Amino acid sequence: MALTGVLRPGFIQIRVLDLHASVEHYVARVGLHKVATGEDGRVYLKAADEIDHHSIVLRQAASAGFDLMAFKVAREADLGEFESRIKDFGYNVDHVPAGEQPGIGRRIGWTLESGHRLELYHAAEPSHPRPSFQNPEVWEHEPHGMRARRFDHAQLNGPHIERVLEFFEKVLDFSLVERIEGEDGLVAVFLSCGMKAHDIAFLNFPEPNKLHHVSFELETWNDLGHAADIIARYDVSIEIGPTRHGATQGRTIYFFDPSGNRNEVFAGSYTFYPDHPVRTWDARHIPKGVFYYERKIIESFLSVMT
Amino acid sequence: MALTGVLRPGFIQIRVLDLHASVEHYVARVGLHKVATGEDGRVYLKAADEIDHHSIVLRQAASAGFDLMAFKVAREADLGEFESRIKDFGYNVDHVPAGEQPGIGRRIGWTLESGHRLELYHAAEPSHPRPSFQNPEVWEHEPHGMRARRFDHAQLNGPHIERVLEFFEKVLDFSLVERIEGEDGLVAVFLSCGMKAHDIAFLNFPEPNKLHHVSFELETWNDLGHAADIIARYDVSIEIGPTRHGATQGRTIYFFDPSGNRNEVFAGSYTFYPDHPVRTWDARHIPKGVFYYERKIIESFLSVMT
Amino acid sequence: MALTGVLRPGFIQIRVLDLHASVEHYVARVGLHKVATGEDGRVYLKAADEIDHHSIVLRQAASAGFDLMAFKVAREADLGEFESRIKDFGYNVDHVPAGEQPGIGRRIGWTLESGHRLELYHAAEPSHPRPSFQNPEVWEHEPHGMRARRFDHAQLNGPHIERVLEFFEKVLDFSLVERIEGEDGLVAVFLSCGMKAHDIAFLNFPEPNKLHHVSFELETWNDLGHAADIIARYDVSIEIGPTRHGATQGRTIYFFDPSGNRNEVFAGSYTFYPDHPVRTWDARHIPKGVFYYERKIIESFLSVMT
């Protein structure tokens, strides 16, 4: 198939309370590489398999949480086309000049009715260290920490997720891969711009602009076991796992960065194709859809977020 | 990104010498499900995660080898569009009526300059057993044998692979993901229609229409270890592995079905995006590109095929 | 080192409420083989790697729980020697004639101050199916269900575990491998007759003769993931896991058979040698010692047993 339009999650910018402790967490524990520190103090990180400049941006602030998430588009020209479509959908679009983040070209941004700021960009400088493409080794640098391979997706909580779903399907050409339906309507949607089970997920929540979790992909269930050892050994705050989701089938651990932002490491989801029926979880099966092994939802998973 | 055009490898039809022994091999060892036997004796099989009617067709014949490989397209209308583009490229296109294979709609077919017949189709009945999409379990039927999850790709050997490459890129909108370059030109190409490292591969070879291998995806390296135990326990003919490819990074075992058709089970390749530079292996590094652990090519891998 | 005296846990006899459902559970889910049904209705089962006649005995009764656990000794003559030592310690010893269980020779039995009946025996007929010893395959019969390899150990709850510890060390020549010490004294002991982290464990509990869990060994963490899938797919009652113990370092899942007897599947403990210092958990670290990932104890783990 032709791969066009929105390619993938590019980066996410989150707020942290203690930049030093956060960098330690994401580098030594999660296994990212620090690539740059901006003049304004923001720190830029990347995971091992990523080819672009960075994927995680940490900004010191008085409260933890979500600043923005940006997707990479296939061509520079896509930015203009998507700007028109976004405006046609009724949203204001603003422009962020190249260089506002090191290594990233110009971006367009807008705010969803769930309260979250999203952005699109195309131009990105190569990451450093970067996977090799000439007689490439499986890795140039031995994996460390939890061995995160990529910033995979984020789950964002907020209101009006029916409208968010409509926007992603109609404007950004995402596919609805899974949906969780409660007795009073749509609870959650898992959206893909490619063949992953999700590139972004939204959960219905009364308060806007909340960050539920930032997720990093590991290779296998075995790496999840190693990640759990690291979490325990260094007394990282854990919420649940290793376990498995019914929705997306991802094997998973949830834990918290030093500022309370929820992280996920996950592995083992299925391959999605757009001719798949939408996987649907009804009210009675939600507990199994959320935590497949426990078959019950823990309270913090619904109430704790940044 | 919008997923359009050719979605994925749909099915491959291969010739076998002993249908009974072959079905035993693919069902009891590889772990497929038998879904139908046609009136003409062809046997139809599918892997666990596949949603369409079948993916492997076995046809009894006096010699083993390749009959055809068919890709599924996203929309019925794509068939007409691709027919025009294929004809414009200079190939004859013929039509196969719906029902020529059970559960599969009308197909269009043509022959590459490498000698291989390819086909496109859109309509397919659901597989049985089929993964569930309503409150889905991770599997409905406990995996068996090698636990193959899908027919993943095939490698075909023949002449004129530069032209084959040109055809796949220009007409079918595939991406060149990796290439192996020898001292006398292009040795092999790995082509993707989505985010897999390859959906089909071609190796330069003087004789046309040769089948190098049919590949099945397993979940992890651990499942490859189990597959190797099965291969040894039942004295299945093995060629090499468990090992790893440099190209595609897939962890792999090569073995033979009872008719001598080469099979691969593999796991653990990377995620491809179309903004990735083409991974390139030069002449000096070909051994590591082919067998990453051994760093040498075994002779049979170059000379034995059906 | 010379391996003498008590070799290993041989079998455990437990009471179940519904024999048919229990056999289904232990065979189809846990992955045991049924080897015999006695004239009195008791059912005899074994795990894949075990060489003796059986290791699990199910007896239908009005209440679930523990009947007895028997250890195999290296030589028939050991029975007499241990009988003397057990009597010298102050316990009555009774004799069970050969054939009281099919395939098992004469046994001697006694009751611990924790209320549990233990037995020793030497003679045992070969299991069927039995691993091969002449040009052995890694397995003769493809593993099924959770792929349990052996009945590994049991944890028994009852009073007077200081005396139980003294008995095992002085009379049966076991080693104390780990101990959990609470603020009011000894909480739990893990005892080994060989190089495993534990062959039996005792937890201090006011009520005598309680069964906390029967444990089966799996090969790896990967098999634990598969076991968790089975537990979820078939809605087997789960308590916790996949997780890890601090004590013994075993990766683990706890779940219940249809009668409420707790089962464990575990993998990945360390190799014990008798020159190891006793691993000790103090009151403050008990939660991490029990559930290394959660770092807290769930209430049911302390209160629910048969």
Place this chain on the structure above:
Amino acid sequence: MALTGVLRPGFIQIRVLDLHASVEHYVARVGLHKVATGEDGRVYLKAADEIDHHSIVLRQAASAGFDLMAFKVAREADLGEFESRIKDFGYNVDHVPAGEQPGIGRRIGWTLESGHRLELYHAAEPSHPRPSFQNPEVWEHEPHGMRARRFDHAQLNGPHIERVLEFFEKVLDFSLVERIEGEDGLVAVFLSCGMKAHDIAFLNFPEPNKLHHVSFELETWNDLGHAADIIARYDVSIEIGPTRHGATQGRTIYFFDPSGNRNEVFAGSYTFYPDHPVRTWDARHIPKGVFYYERKIIESFLSVMT
């Protein structure tokens, strides 16, 4: 069972051509820790899970190969008892004073008819770093390189292995776990002093005092995959693997240190008990006994050694 007498392989001293490159190999690649350098230049290393001072001794010399292998006994008094028994068997016994190697007490030594020097010792200082025994973490120091957990065993090649077998069984109380029988007699023996499938192995070979390989235990097949990646990434000389042995069932990779001494990393063998029949491989099945997946023996495995 009572664990008495010879406990386990304690350390092996091998000769290397380039001490610096060798230390790099065993520390950065295999994953050992360097613990000391002696005044005479010998370097002392240990693996992560070992509790005693060291397990690998590297001695710079003009030729690579085997100096000696030493077993730890359970009690200091065992040294005297074994000295008598060894002398009664007809061998000369010499004494090595405490401190000849740092951290190791007095040793007794003798030479087998296969030409190899063996030693016994009891006293050993704790290793540093050493696993914790008070509220122990699964590891104190994050595993690195191939994540070797222990020096597991060695295979030594030489003549008169029937006599070696007799010595180990009669004098050192080892068990014969597996034997390979060729058409002209005994080919190889696998000997255990505990519950491992082997603590030392001997292969019949005309030349005395040869080192076939030094083996390190990894946790799982997954770690073997990681080890293979390391071997390939750093172009370590590999012989074969990842594969599996029929004998011992160990999953394995063979490679060479910079001096040509063969190393093995392995995982996944079975648990041995002394009531197991001896696993026996006959002449026709030797290829499968040696390399279970390949079912053929590679020539270098028989001819290359130090």
